[in-house]
Every structure is written in structure tokens, then in C-alpha cells.
Amino acid sequence: MAQNDILVYALHYDGALNKNSLGAVSEGARLAKELGGACHVLALGGDDLTTELCASAGAHGAEKVFRVNGPEGLAQPVIDAMAQVMDDGGHRYALFGGGLLGFEIGAGLAARLNAGVTMEVTAVRVADGELLAERPIHGDSSISTSRYRDRGIIIGRLNAFEAHEVDGASAEVQDVRVEFSPWSTQATMVKRGEQRGADVNIEDAKVLAAGGRGLGKAEGFDALEELAGALGGTVAATRAVVDAGWYPYAAQIGQTGKTVSPKLYLAAGISGAIQHKVGMQSSENIVAINKDANAPIFEFSDLGIVGDLNKIVPKLTAAVKARKGG
Amino acid sequence: MKICVLVKEVPDAAVQKRIDPATGRMDRSGERNLNPYDTHAIEAAMQIREGGALQIDEIVAVTMGPDSAVRALHKAVSLGADRSVHLSDDALAGSDVAATGYALAKTLQRESPDLVLLGQQSDDGECYTIGAVVADHLQMPSLTQVIKMDVADGKLRCERQAEYGYDTVEVQMPAVISVGDAINEPRYPSLKAIMGAKKKPLDAVAIADVGIEADRVGEQGSKVICSDFKAPPAKAAGEIIEDEDTGETVEKILAWLDERKLI
Numbered sequence: 364m365a366q367n368d369i370l371v372y373a374l375h376y377d378g379a380l381n382k383n384s385l386g387a388v389s390e391g392a393r394l395a396k397e398l399g400g401a402c403h404v405l406a407l408g409g410d411d412l413t414t415e416l417c418a419s420a421g422a423h424g425a426e427k428v429f430r431v432n433g434p435e436g437l438a439q440p441v442i443d444a445m446a447q448v449m450d451d452g453g454h455r456y457a458l459f460g461g462g463l464l465g466f467e468i469g470a471g472l473a474a475r476l477n478a479g480v481t482m483e484v485t486a487v488r489v490a491d492g493e494l495l496a497e498r499p500i501h502g503d504s505s506i507s508t509s510r511y512r513d514r515g516i517i518i519g520r521l522n523a524f525e526a527h528e529v530d531g532a533s534a535e536v537q538d539v540r541v542e543f544s545p546w547s548t549q550a551t552m553v554k555r556g557e558q559r560g561a562d563v564n565i566e567d568a569k570v571l572a573a574g575g576r577g578l579g580k581a582e583g584f585d586a587l588e589e590l591a592g593a594l595g596g597t598v599a600a601t602r603a604v605v606d607a608g609w610y611p612y613a614a615q616i617g618q619t620g621k622t623v624s625p626k627l628y629l630a631a632g633i634s635g636a637i638q639h640k641v642g643m644q645s646s647e648n649i650v651a652i653n654k655d656a657n658a659p660i661f662e663f664s665d666l667g668i669v670g671d672l673n674k675i676v677p678k679l680t681a682a683v684k685a686r687k688g689g
Numbered sequence: 690m691k692i693c694v695l696v697k698e699v700p701d702a703a704v705q706k707r708i709d710p711a712t713g714r715m716d717r718s719g720e721r722n723l724n725p726y727d728t729h730a731i732e733a734a735m736q737i738r739e740g741g742a743l744q745i746d747e748i749v750a751v752t753m754g755p756d757s758a759v760r761a762l763h764k765a766v767s768l769g770a771d772r773s774v775h776l777s778d779d780a781l782a783g784s785d786v787a788a789t790g791y792a793l794a795k796t797l798q799r800e801s802p803d804l805v806l807l808g809q810q811s812d813d814g815e816c817y818t819i820g821a822v823v824a825d826h827l828q829m830p831s832l833t834q835v836i837k838m839d840v841a842d843g844k845l846r847c848e849r850q851a852e853y854g855y856d857t858v859e860v861q862m863p864a865v866i867s868v869g870d871a872i873n874e875p876r877y878p879s880l881k882a883i884m885g886a887k888k889k890p891l892d893a894v895a896i897a898d899v900g901i902e903a904d905r906v907g908e909q910g911s912k913v914i915c916s917d918f919k920a921p922p923a924k925a926a927g928e929i930i931e932d933e934d935t936g937e938t939v940e941k942i943l944a945w946l947d948e949r950k951l952i
Contacts, residue, residue: 570951
């Protein structure tokens with residue numbers, strides 16, 4: 364039954380499929396099997412979307428990959444492609460891993476197909492031959508379950524779906540021609556994936572001292588770098604301060620940045636928005652310093668210090684140095 | 690040219706938000722603020738007008754919501770919008786993201802905007818997807834989370850952070866653009882603007898006025914059914930230190946780190 368097939372969007376860049384997309388493929392394969400259908404993947408791009416790359420989605424459970432030639436990195440051409448494939452194939456559900464494009468494509472696809480859409484989904488299950496999606500709401504203080512009257516579009520939260528490899532399987536690759544909507548071609552990529560700031564590695568660090576807007580200014584990172592140095596760690600940053608140009612993009616944690624799980628994550632002047640939380644919540648020990656006692660970060664930190672980081676951070680640095688020296 | 694800015698009234702950030710388990714809808718009884726992200730969208734509209742590269746004849750604030758949402762429109766007008774449109778109808782209650790986007794698109798259609806701006810997310814439902822829904826209905830190109838927007842050769846040159854770094858995208862108008870909070874620093878309204886906001890034209894419309902099909906909105910017209918609200922798995926509450934004596938606080942932090950062999 365075609366309606367039990369699930370269509371998963373796979374983002375790729377620089378010759379590799381996106382890790383969150385592969386998580387969605389694994390999740391789609393698991394759910395499709397329970398529904399009695401197959402997991403299909405759609406990928407859109409140019410010459411770098413090789414048959415080999417597409418077929419490799421089979422290792423995560425995809426049976427078939429629909430390959431569409433088109434402009435990469437923009438949502439609307441993918442909406443056209445997925446709507447066409449779902450209409451032709453009768454897929455009832457579409458699934459996305461966490462990511463900016465997934466949100467845009469999923470929402471636009473819901474409008475196009477007159478379907479239901481749920482974003483920030485953390486778990487999906489099968490009940491009575493249908494998919495149910497769980498989504499935390501209100502700063503993760505409550506979880507709601509979505510059901511779909513007809514078609515359903517499920518957009519995962521970043522890192523919600525884990526990628527699993529199955530042995531050596533390879534997916535069938537089918538080329539699909541898509542006539543893009545006029546408005547889908549009215550946005551054009553000028554430059555993609557520009558790295559701003561120095562190339563730093565935060566993913567292997569055992570200790571991360573991360574700074575947010577609460578640092579007040581770019582120079583606020585100087586004190587944080589000293590603290591990170593004393594603790595034998597590295598400095599990381601939130602999207603807000605990276606967008607403001609205070610710190611390099613390569614050091615950014617969260618939705619459109621890195622996902623980390625160090626032994627110690629020390630957050631200074633970070634409020635703890637969901638988009639940040641998804642990139643660091645699996646850290647072993649989370650310490651937060653923030654002057655706002657109502658900051659959401661205190662809800663998921665192991666040690667929270669309500670106070671002025673400008674007073675605390677330098678003293679903490681000195682104390683750590685003294686301890687190590689002595 | 691005409692710019693429409695989508696705005697929304699949301700619960701004050703300091704107020705505890707909750708869903709009414711009986712109806713599955715958000716309890717909006719305590720709401721009283723313009724969504725902070727929307728102020729960036731209005732500011733972006735003002736900067737385009739003041740930039741002079743495009744002749745902006747009108748900036749129109751558009752909202753959907755109950756009677757109280759008028760306050761969001763007044764705030765939007767005090768920040769620079771010339772007039773506002775309020776879509777309000779009992780038939781809209783319980784609309785999901787897709788239905789809300791459809792209703793807003795129909796309301797916008799009547800205005801024939803050259804540019805639709807909105808904040809990248811709202812502080813309540815966190816639905817940073819509404820722009821994409823609206824754009825598909827309006828058949829316009831769209832981009833979300835834009836942090837820099839310049840007008841060049843009659844097109845918008847937009848920058849945003851995506852999964853692999855910063856992207857620069859050129860977008861033809863008419864278009865739907867949702868902006869991030871890094872795009873600008875919204876101005877404060879003048880006292881005069883606040884006082885004058887209630888005198889600016891406010892067009893109240895119901896679904897029939899803008900051609901919204903009743904069976905595509907509200908709870909019945911929504912394709913998602915939300916239910917089974919439950920609490921997330923309990924997590925042991927972390928330890929909290931209020932910093933009074935910083936020397937003492939630092940000693941406590943060190944002891945805590947020591948205990949876990951993190952130094």
C-alpha cells in the first residue's frame with residue numbers, strides 16, 4: 364500500500380548526506396516497516412548528487428531514492444519536488460530531520476498538500492496504522508501529541524532521530540523530472556556555506572565554556588577564553604553572538620551550529636533557548652551563570668549560579684588556576 | 690510599493706504559559722504584548738522605507754486574533770506602520786499552523802503587498818514556519834531567519850545562517866521574508882506615536898470579507914489534532930546558588946567541580 368510509504372527529505376552538502384537527515388531516514392525506515400510500507404528518500408541537487416551518494420541512503424534503511432536535479436540549499440524547489448512525488452506515489456507522510464531547511468520545506472509542503480504539520484518533534488510512534496508525533500511545547504514544560512486527519516508532515520527536532528546503519532544495503536535511485544513553480548525560481552543562491560571567523564574545533568573538547576549575549580560585548584569573550592584555558596577547555600558561543608560577529612561561526616552550538624556533549628559545559632550569559640539547548644543538552648555536566656533567575660537554562664543545568672558573570676568568571680578563573688598550580 | 694508586516698500578540702514572557710487540556714488550545718487569557726520578534730520585522734520595514742532604494746508608499750500591520758489583538762496593532766503602528774488590518778472571526782479559533790497561514794495569506798491577498806515581513810518565530814507557539822505557509826499560498830518566493838537584507842537592483846539580497854554556514858540569497862519581489870532578531874535593533878516608539886496610534890486607520894475584517902473558506906480554518910479545518918498533553922519525564926532539579934559573596938560562590942563552584950573530578 365503506497366500510502367504506508369514514508370517520504371524523507373535528505374539534505375546534502377559537499378558530497379555527504381546530512382547527519383540529521385540520515386537520522387530521519389532511519390526513523391522513517393523503522394516507522395514505514397511498522398506501517399507495512401517502505402521508506403523513500405528525496406534528494407535535490409546538482410552533479411554532486413551522485414548515484415553512489417544517493418544509493419548510500421540504503422545503508423540507513425531507504426528502499427528508494429528520488430533524485431531531482433535543481434538548485435541546492437533553498438526550500439521551495441524541494442516543496443515542488445516532494446509534492447509531485449507524494450502525489451504520484453500516494454505517500455501519506457513526509458518526515459524531516461531537524462534543520463532550517465526542513466522547517467521551511469515541511470511548512471510549505473503542508474500548505475501545498477493541505478496537510479497537517481508538526482515541528483520540533485521528539486518522538487514518533489505507530490498506533491492503529493497511523494503515525495502519532497510528540498512535540499514538547501512551552502519551553503519543554505509540556506508534551507503534546509499530534510494526529511493527522513489526512514496527510515501528515517513531521518519535522519523532527521535537531522538530533523531527535525538517531526541514524527542507524529543496516530548492513531551494506533543500497534537504495535534504488537530513480538531520477539525524477541520536476542517542473543518548478545515560477546516563484547520557486549525567484550530566489551537564487553548567491554553564496555552558500557560561508558564560514559565567518561576562525562576555524563575552531565569545539566566538537567572534541569572535554570570542557571566547553573560557552574558565551575551568550577549576556578557577555579555584553581565581543582570583549583566579554585576574553586575573560587571566557589581565560590576561564591576555558593584554566594579548565595583545559597575551549598570556548599563556544601550561541602547563535603546570537605555569532606550573528607552579531609562577536610565570535611566565529613565554527614564555535615556555534617545549536618540549531619544551525621554544532622552539537623556537543625562534553626564532560627563539562629559551562630554556560631555564561633546564555634538564556635537557554637530551545638535552539639541552543641538542542642545542541643548541548645547531552646553534555647555530562649551543565650553549569651550555568653546568568654543574572655536572570657528566570658532564565659530557561661536553569662531548568663536544565665546541574666549547577667546554576669544566579670549572579671553577575673563579570674564578577675564571577677574572573678574570580679573563578681583565578682581560583683581554578685590557583686587550584687591547579689597548588 | 691506596499692509592505693505588509695505580520696504581527697501577533699503573545700503572552701508576556703514573564704507569564705506562565707499553559708495549554709487548556711480540555712480544548713488543546715493555548716490559554717491566551719494573560720496575553721498582552723506584541724511578539725518581540727515582530728518588532729524587528731517592523732523595524733526592517735522602516736529601514737527599507739528610510740533607506741530610499743525603494744519607494745515605500747505604505748507599511749501595513751496585519752494580525753489575526755481575538756479582540757485583544759488590537760493592542761498588538763496599536764503597538765505596531767506606534768513603531769511605524771501607517772495603518773493596520775485585524776482579521777478576527779470566531780470561526781478561526783483553534784486553527785493550526787497551516788490553517789492560520791492560509792487565513793493570513795487570504796487577508797494579505799486583498800492588500801496585494803510587494804513585500805511581506807514577519808518575525809522568525811513567536812514567543813508562544815514557536816511556530817517559525819508560518820512564513821513558508823503564507824508564501825506557498827501567495828505563490829511568492831520566501832526565506833526565513835534573515836539577519837541582513839539589502840535592496841539591490843530592485844531585488845532583496847538576504848543573508849542568513851543555515852546548516853553549513855552563512856548563505857546569501859537573492860530574492861525577487863513580491864516576497865515573504867521572516868527576519869531574525871539579529872537583523873536590527875528596533876527603535877522605541879515616541880510618546881507622540883504611542884498617543885497617535887489609536888487614531889490611525891484600523892480595518893477589522895471577518896473571514897467572509899477576505900474570501901476565507903470556513904471549512905479550511907478553525908478546529909474543524911485544521912489537519913492536526915493535538916491532544917494528550919503530558920508532563921515531560923521528570924529531571925532532577927539542579928542545584929542553584931544565588932551569588933551574594935562572590936568569593937564564597939567561587940569556592941562552592943570549585944567544590945562542585947572537584948566532586949565530579951572536572952578540574
